Amino acid sequence: MDASAFVAPDDRPVTAVTAAEMRAVDRVAVEDIGLDLPRMMEHAGRGLADAVLAARPADLPVTVLAGNGGNGGGGLACARHLANRDHPVRVVLDRAPTEVDGVTAEQLRILKAMDVPIEWVDADADIDAALDGLVVDALIGYGLTGAPRGAAAELIEAVDGAAETIVSLDVPSGTNATTGEAPGVAVEPDRTVTLALPKTGLAAVGGDLLLVDLSIPAMVYDRLDIEYDNPFGDEFAVPLSRTDAE
């Protein structure tokens, strides 16, 4: 996959990163700069909420599908911003709330305190019927390992048939962020909101692509020898186009 398969609005090529490179970026941001995960996750959630509001026709109800990782946490932060603006939003988890941990559990506790409806697959037999509005796909990001399994796979299958509009966070759940391959079921989004830099696998994914800033300083990329020419300019989110370069 060519590293410049993506182009910013001013026609500058934007470097794409593999899952391993993005994981290294996160590690350097946290360990060297002290830009911890909760801070970055807040940017992800707000950028995602902005994109959802822009993509949402009329008063479609929003369902945020969330997993237990960083991707799910970004989705939950997005749900808070939507609820704060009185948009009808509920959360569907791929596991019981008691099985959610880390920073993602912090996000979930906030939503619970706000009385945002929280459901999970085991507890609700009628998930399919309720996935018909705008669905935010925050089940799995670059942390995908193998084909989607269990409740996450069930939700991915249900959403593709039912949702009117799908907005995926970072990469469509079920798609390998590096290769773009789907080893099993995968979400087919109308829009993907990818974080910090586009992932190489997104060259093979359909729909609109929006790049959202996580506030990672250029020095983080420099330290990893990743070419970085701030694609945001003075904005916090920019649409990307895909070139045909492979």
Ligand SMILES: NC(=O)C1=CN([C@@H]2O[C@H](COP(=O)(O)OP(=O)(O)OC[C@H]3O[C@@H](n4cnc5c(N)ncnc54)[C@H](O)[C@@H]3O)[C@@H](O)[C@H]2O)[C@@H](O)CC1
């Ligand atoms: N800078 C960062 O690190 C940030 C990362 N964020 C998001 O966090 C993601 C990376 O977070 P993580 O490393 O926690 O990983 P992910 O959240 O991408 O994936 C882990 C989750 O996916 C599930 N999973 C993985 N493979 C599966 C399979 N085959 N079947 C079913 N479930 C599966 C795991 O059980 C877990 O719940 C990124 O894609 C991005 O969206 C954002 O939250 C903001 C900041």
Ligand SMILES: [K+]
């Ligand atoms: K996702």
